[in-house]
Amino acid sequence: MSELRRKSFTSTIGLTQVPPGPYADDMARKIRTARMKRPPKPRVPQETVATPITGPIVGILPTAYTPHAGQNYVVGASLDSYGNAGGSQYDLIDDGAIDGAKVVIVNLCNEAHLTYPTAALEKKGFTVVGLSGARSWTGAELAEQLTDAAEMWIISDSSGHLSAGAVDEIESFFHSGRGLYIWGDNEPYYVDANALLERLFGVRMFGNTPGDHVISILREGHNVGLIPGHLLSTGIQNVYEGITIAEVPTTEALRPMMYGSNGRVVTAFYDEDGCRVIADGGFTRLYHKWESAGTERYVVNAAAWLLNMERFTAPGAPELVRS
Numbered sequence: 001m002s003e004l005r006r007k008s009f010t011s012t013i014g015l016t017q018v019p020p021g022p023y024a025d026d027m028a029r030k031i032r033t034a035r036m037k038r039p040p041k042p043r044v045p046q047e048t049v050a051t052p053i054t055g056p057i058v059g060i061l062p063t064a065y066t067p068h069a070g071q072n073y074v075v076g077a078s079l080d081s082y083g084n085a086g087g088s089q090y091d092l093i094d095d096g097a098i099d100g101a102k103v104v105i106v107n108l109c110n111e112a113h114l115t116y117p118t119a120a121l122e123k124k125g126f127t128v129v130g131l132s133g134a135r136s137w138t139g140a141e142l143a144e145q146l147t148d149a150a151e152m153w154i155i156s157d158s159s160g161h162l163s164a165g166a167v168d169e170i171e172s173f174f175h176s177g178r179g180l181y182i183w184g185d186n187e188p189y190y191v192d193a194n195a196l197l198e199r200l201f202g203v204r205m206f207g208n209t210p211g212d213h214v215i216s217i218l219r220e221g222h223n224v225g226l227i228p229g230h231l232l233s234t235g236i237q238n239v240y241e242g243i244t245i246a247e248v249p250t251t252e253a254l255r256p257m258m259y260g261s262n263g264r265v266v267t268a269f270y271d272e273d274g275c276r277v278i279a280d281g282g283f284t285r286l287y288h289k290w291e292s293a294g295t296e297r298y299v300v301n302a303a304a305w306l307l308n309m310e311r312f313t314a315p316g317a318p319e320l321v322r323s
Helices: 024-037 115-124 139-146 164-175 191-201 295-306
Strands: 102-107 127-132 151-155 179-183 206-210 214-216 238-240 244-247 254-259 265-272 275-280
Touching (some): 102 115, 102 139, 115 127, 115 295, 139 164, 164 191, 164 275, 179 191, 179 295, 191 275, 244 265, 254 275, 275 295
Parallel strands (some): 102 127, 102 151, 151 179, 179 275
Antiparallel strands (some): 206 244, 265 275
């Protein structure tokens, strides 16, 4: 948040039992070992071509990811002041590539302002529906908006606002294969984020680390950085981590995407069984230092990835309908 909260979490009941997740040096060791066995392969789908999606997810034009998908460094591209490829043509999707696919953003924190990310998503062609208010939310309220939504983003607060029915509704949305972005921040701004993470993955965010650094892609021998070669990190060599951040515990399936300046996981992703989730402990970068390294590109990459086009545009893919 705007102040650097340095309250220790080691004495907080329940948090000391949460596993901190792997350190980045462990990840670097795994990367190094894998490279010794075989040449690295970027996580880029081969000849991914999108076709119109049936059911409630609509609005993807018949186009592919950009040719630079999965590339952190783009040969021949000019660089911006932060060392990233300059120009939106190096994002995961082109401007206007989406024709109205609906992103529902539930902002539970009155301190978070989403003008910048909303404009960035609309530039790509998304329709952004913002629901805001630090109040109680029922499952019925969310269900009405999620019926035709392509993906959902939720920004947590320092106290809980989601009813049990709302958590049930979001869980059902997740299991339908539609993308879910769970945003928290430093203690205590992860209450509802943890309600969802515990329900879906059995983990909880924790921690209070001063951040405010620009980090690079993860390299061998380093314990800080963004995982290279992933669709989410397309066109990014350097990215801002947020003011103060929380740690996201990882599992075998909920895997690290970004290690913060403290060497701990601040962003993780899930890509299993046709479902996609991003869990993030640094929502301040959605509105603080937006012009800093890589933020806008990361946000639009995340929205494109969460569309889960590989599932819903594959030949013979089932029509997406509500149960």
